[in-house]
Amino acid sequence: MLPLKGITVLEFAQFMAGPSAGLKMADLGARVIKIERPGTGEAGRGIALKNIFIDESSMVFHTANRNKQSYAANLKDPEDLERIKKLIAQADVMTHNFRPGVMEKIGLDYNTVATINPKLIYGVVSGYGPVGPWAKKPGQDLLIQSLSGFVNLSGNEADEPTASGLATSDIFTGVHLVQGILAALIQRNKTGKGAKIEVSLLESTLDIQFEVLTAFLNNGKQLPKRAKQGNAHAYIDAPYGIYKTKDRYISIALTPLDQLAKAIGVSLPEEFVDKATWFNKRDDIMTFLAAELIKETTAHWLSIFEPLDFRVSDVYNYKEFLAHEGYQALQMDQDVLTSDGITMKTTRCPIRIDGKRIFNKKSAPKVGEDNRSIDNEFNLNAL
Amino acid sequence: MSKPLEGILVVDFSQYLSGPSASLRLADLGARVIKIEKPETGDLCRELYFSNLVLDDESSMFHAINRNKESYAADLKNDVERQKVYKIIEKADVLIHNFRPGVANRLGIDYDKIKALNPQIIYAELTGYGKEGVWKDKPGLDLLIQSLTGLTTLNGNDGAGPVPIGLAVVDILSGAHLAQGILASLYRKQTQHVGAKVEVSMLESAIEYQFESITCFFRDGGQPTLRPKSNSAHAYLGAPYGVYATKNGAIALAMGSIPFIGELISCEALSNYPEPESWFTKRDEIKGILAEHLKTKETKDWLAVLEPADIWCAEVMDWKTLFDQEAFKILEMVQEVNRSNDYKYKTTRCPIQINGDWLTSEIGSPILGEHTEAINKELVN
Helix, strand or coil, X not given: CCCCCCCEEEECCCCCHHHHHHHHHHHCCCEEEEEECCCCCCHHHXXXXXXXXXXXXXXXXXXXXXXXXXXXXCCCCHHHHHHHHHHHHCCCEEEECCCCCHHXXXXXXXXXXXXXXXXXXXXXXXXXXXXXXXXXXXXXXXXXXXXXCHHHCCCCCCCCCCCCCCCHHHHHHHHHXXXXXXXXXXXXXHHCCCEEEEEEHHHHHHHCCHHHHHHHHHCCCCCCCCCCCCCCCCCCCCCCEEEECCCCEEEECCCCHHHHHHHHCCCCCHHHCCCCHHHHCHHHHHHHHHHHHCCCCHHHHHHHHHHHCCXXXXXXXXXXXXXXXXXXXXXXXXXXXXXXXXXXXXXXXXXXXXXXXXCCCECCCCCCCCHHHHHHHCCCCCC | CCCCCCCCEEEECCCCCHHHHHHHHHHXXXXXXXXXXXXXXXXXXHHCCCCCCEECCEEHHHHHHCCCCEEEECCCCCHHHHHHXXXXXXXXXEEEECCCCCHHHHXXXXXXXXXXXXXXXXXXEEECCCCCCCCCCCCCCHHHHHHHCCHHHCXXXXXXXXXXXXXXXXXXXXXXXXXXXXXXXXXXXXXXXXXXXXXEEHHHHHHHHCHXXXXXXXXXXXXXXXXXXXXXXXXXXXXXXXXXXXXXXXXXXXXXXXXXXXXXXXXXXXXXXXXXXXXXXXXXXXXXXXXXXXXXXXHHHHHHHHHXXXXXXXXXXXXXXXXXXXXXXXXXXXXEEECCCCCEEEEECCXXXXXXXXXXXXXXXXXXXXXXXXXXXXXXX
């Protein structure tokens, strides 16, 4: 039995951070009901990658909202709001990411909702926290990567600030929201009381930089300096990085420089013998290594380094990776099916429970697809 | 405040970052975490330095990852010491390890053995690549997993070659997923009185991290990932999505109508792109125009016209600039912690807020074996 079976989550949250949290709880066994505006539904339905849509909603929406139900309600309509309050009274968790003040205006802020259901766990996602000068600024993934210092860690020294080309801030914020909600559910089992859980994109994006921020806070506030070429981490000494070979690239992680030089078949210049230089003269060392590694193919180097258990690997694109037997062995993808009969291939939950992978065929719902059954099941029409 | 996981005991055998970041979060949420460390060397992260930075004889990374934990030194290959560790495990709610496949068996802490000792334990295991397949015995390091899974093809500009994220993002994400699985299983333990085995691999976590772009690859017939020629921040999104240099710094622009942005910043050339589809199909052209134009004024000048129109934009900041902002200061994101020898250092706090309170703790990282004696008295005898 999946661990969250029996838990009902009402998801008012839109876009990526909140819905990715809902997806994880759904995969772990919770029942997740999206509460959506009638007609257009949540705003994330219209946000597309490469302009790709599955039905009237985008592929991205379908990726983050599979395995959920949808209940359409106009929160500004008193009758709909009354139904939602009855639903909240029977739920375990609700999540939203409205800007500060919006839920207060509607009358679904935590203090009000706690009187309807004192056992409810109320999860809020914001951009920058609930108060302060940025509280009402738009909280969007790239913006948070940019103002949190995160973009100064990737790319080479002369490159412009380099963002991660995926929704890193959203994903981690969603992950932290799930952690807080689950911890509160555990506490509720002991105390019988609900809780308000708040996370923000800014705090979560600072949290993932906790190691490098701890260095910055204790080294006299020196800012990160990226390597000139092949940078993979501003704070880690040579050889850590990506190098071009005769035919491809090779990644070299934590590997002692002296052993690496020996395996390559060159003697380490005197000036790089002292380990302190491996960081202080990192660019010189990486240039020295790059000149050697370009001489042979990736396969050649791997055939020497792997038997020595060096921390190295090839560098793949999606085509190479997803066709590799190392990927295939995971059974990481699954087909989901929409109510229109459209099949979409996507990935599954990365967590295995009791030795089992978690699969689920259900795709994302249409707006209001489950209104009738939810009205009946939760007795919402008996006003 | 009372923290939600008070009363939960976690026994943590993991090293480096992935597993220990999971137990750090459980500690933040109120659990008691006991690191079981090899005598003399301990968690190998103690000597894994960042920029040669040494704090109280150990690495800054170790201090960041292991605050608010206890340390119990034991050699699992010594039978007497292993029996003592078993006594602790009998009383624990959660066990975490991140050994390569086979090692837990050799050390006598495989799932079957532990389940026999404590049937309701949550046994959490973090690997690099899972326990089947051709990669299972490879070293599970963040950069390698980024490199194998295609993640390095998503960042940077077209032509730049592979660009990894300069942070151990896969370690941290897999640790976070492990914490999710542990928490869900603790909930089930309370209600159903059963234990669980929770497994996460860095490889699977890295795939889920890319679930949008991998799903896109499946859907578009496997077309190669093509990054924008300049100002790239996402291979699969159209203009203006990216970071642009200004006269005195840089500005990030997320989404927005190209002609409307053109109007706001007085860039007439952008009026030639009225079709939203062209913002993706002609993104290199559009980004080129934007990049030239945005160079001509300072960041604050652009923000002054874009922000009031609710265009998603932000100044690109370094940590010094960010730390000076009032909006950052009020978060009180930095906390000072103390080791038992009175050594103090600064680090960040947990990002989760509960009932309006931040989860903080003044306890720093443990000295190797610091709590062995006390734990022997309390839990072993």
